[in-house]
Amino acid sequence: MRPADLAREHGISTQAIRNYERDGFLPPAERTPTGYRIYTESHAVSLRAYLALVAGYGHPTAGAAMTAVHADRLDDAIAQLDRGHAQLLRDRETLAAVREAVGHLTAGSATGTGLPVRPGARTVGEVAHRLGVTPATLRSWEAAGILTPARDRVTGHRRYLPADVRDAELAHLLRRGGYLLDHIATVLRQIRTAGGTGELTAALDGWQQRLTARGLAMLTASARLDDYLTLRPGVAQQA
Template sequence: MRPADLAREHGISTQAIRNYERDGCLPAAERTPTGYRIYTGLHAAALRAFLALVPAFGRATAGAVMTAVHADRLDDALTELDRGHAQLLRDRETLATVREAVGHLTGGTAAGTGLPAPPGPRSVGEVAHRLGVTPATLRAWEAAGIITPDRDRTTGHRRYLPADVRDAELAHLLRRGGYLLDHIATVLRQIRAAGGTGEPAAALDGWQQRLTARGLAMLTASARLDDYLTLRSEPPRRA
């Protein structure tokens, strides 16, 4: 096979094929005496696996999985996949909690009764650690009107009350779903006001669909990777 033969199936460029090989996402190709690359069915299977892994786990994880496989570090590759599945489960659990929180808020109960937030005020660093983001990210969300922590009158430091932590949790979820900051700010304003339920419900339904799509993509990626690993383990055929 030529690079164009592999590229044609997926509608990508031949340069992309060469880049994937250079980065270790494809096994190294043999060369003709004149220096042309020779690709085989094994490379085609590797490319299908890699391109299926990208929408399921992200480009970085897909590359890490394939390079680990090609370095004969199968357990490292499987660990990368495990992390992706664990993140999907965490997102599902967080979404379920957020739905419950939105239900409480839009049902007229007091703010802060949805997400389990720690009691008492928390610092920006503590909330950042809780979410796995940087303090700078939280300050950017504050500048966008997404979260509105007050300030300690003595020190001037930000204080995150349980309702503020709840808002930060909601913002984090929606950000992971790909929503822009101004959209998230609109959703959070509606939730804080316990107003119309349409916008929050639509945002959460959209994220639910994304989680379902990612889960299905993971199934496809696992099948493609299994095909490649099986082909890779077969002894080479003799002419």
């Protein structure tokens, strides 16, 4: 098979195929005496696995998983996928907590989002670590009106109270769902004022659909990767 043969199935360029091989996402290709690459069905199956992993887990995880497979580090490849599933589960749990909070808001109780947050103030670094983002990200959310942490009167440092941490959790959830900062700011203002939850409910419904789609894409990716692993020598012995 030629690079064009692999590329045609997925509507990508032949240069992309060469790049994927160079980066270790595909196994090395044999060469003709004149230097042309020769691809096989194994490469085609590998490409299907990689692109399915991209759709389910994103480019970084897909690339790390495939390079681990080609380096005969099967456990490392599986661990990459495990992290993706763990994040999906965390998103589902957070979404469920926010939905419960919406029910409280609708019933007239404006006590926060319902996410478990320990008492006491936290620093910007602690909140950033909790969410897996950078402090700069939290500051940008503050500039957009999403977060409103207090300031220490002596040091001037930001102090995130439990309600601020819950706001940050919700903002992070919606941001991963692809929502723009101004939309998230609107949602957070609604929660703070307990004035209607229509936009929030619509946003959560959309994110629920995205989670379902991601879960299905992960299932497809796992099947495609399994197809490829059955072609790899030595995989059965590792299993």
